[in-house]
Amino acid sequence: MEVLLARENGFCFGVKKAVELTEAATETGRSVHNLGQVVHNPKISERLAARGVKVISDPSEAKDGIIVIRAHGIPPETRAKIEAQGMECIDATCSLVLRAQRFTKQLADEGYTVIILGTREHPEVVGLLGFAPNAKVVETKEEWDRLPKMKRAGVVSQSTQPPWAFTALVAHVAEISQELKVFNTVCPVTVKRQHAATELSERTDTIIVVGGKNSANTRELVNLARMQGRTAYHIESAAELEPAWLAGKERVGLIGGCSTPMETLLEVKERAEALS
Ligand code: SF4
Numbered sequence: 001m002e003v004l005l006a007r008e009n010g011f012c013f014g015v016k017k018a019v020e021l022t023e024a025a026t027e028t029g030r031s032v033h034n035l036g037q038v039v040h041n042p043k044i045s046e047r048l049a050a051r052g053v054k055v056i057s058d059p060s061e062a063k064d065g066i067i068v069i070r071a072h073g074i075p076p077e078t079r080a081k082i083e084a085q086g087m088e089c090i091d092a093t094c095s096l097v098l099r100a101q102r103f104t105k106q107l108a109d110e111g112y113t114v115i116i117l118g119t120r121e122h123p124e125v126v127g128l129l130g131f132a133p134n135a136k137v138v139e140t141k142e143e144w145d146r147l148p149k150m151k152r153a154g155v156v157s158q159s160t161q162p163p164w165a166f167t168a169l170v171a172h173v174a175e176i177s178q179e180l181k182v183f184n185t186v187c188p189v190t191v192k193r194q195h196a197a198t199e200l201s202e203r204t205d206t207i208i209v210v211g212g213k214n215s216a217n218t219r220e221l222v223n224l225a226r227m228q229g230r231t232a233y234h235i236e237s238a239a240e241l242e243p244a245w246l247a248g249k250e251r252v253g254l255i256g257g258c259s260t261p262m263e264t265l266l267e268v269k270e271r272a273e274a275l276s
Contacts, residue, residue, distance in 0.1 A: 075130020
């Protein structure tokens with residue numbers, strides 16, 4: 001059986017930076033706190049925990065040392081809390097998330113009704129809401145069909161949302177608003193990853209997607225493969241691979257989310273080849 005690795009794999013630049021900054025902080029010998037899981041990947045969380053990094057959910061839980069802000073970013077009030085505590089802070093917010101935060105604030109300041117395509121509880125969306133507390137968050141067609149008519153609407157997206165959903169939402173809001181301003185904040189790295197998943201789907205009917213169960217961009221790859229009529233399995237590590245998934249297959253596709261380390265993918269590849 002052949003295991004086809006997707007053309008795009010490994011960490012995206014935002015995740016790479018967040019992990020490297022956290023690891024560099026541990027070299028200082030001071031206590032290091034990640035405000036939320038630095039990236040949605042259990043292996044990376046374990047690696048950082050082994051270096052003594054603590055995950056906290058609120059800045060007040062850190063009494064000394066360094067706080068690292070993760071790639072998803074934080075709302076401005078949380079940043080103000082860190083500053084008020086006088087703690088050293090390393091900001092690993094991805095530059096693309098900072099860009100989305102800037103546009104969200106701009107739309108709110110200019111008086112637009114802000115519409116965010118995303119998952120309300122996702123930390124990146126929680127961060128965006130900090131810049132536009134009255135924004136409406138929608139994720140499905142059923143949700144955006146319930147939006148009221150608006151005079152001035154402004155649309156942004158959580159970085160990992162699929163581009164087709166963003167296009168469909170914008171087309172809908174154009175019909176229910178008198179004036180529309182759009183900032184396309186879908187991450188081009190995740191779009192490339194989705195294209196790579198589509199390429200795999202053209203070559204095989206079974207795709208193994210590796211990444212954190214809470215990783216939005218990983219889940220999007222699974223959805224995409226299923227929407228294309230393929231069988232997709234979502235696993236976090238090689239140990240979860242089931243021999244039955246591979247039985248009788250000539251080839252299977254393998255792709256990881258933007259927070260899945262290359263070494264985890266290679267472990268899955270090795271185990272899949274051994275099982276076949
Ligand atoms: S997926 Fe895109 S927006 Fe998110 S951290 Fe990676 S590069 Fe940044």
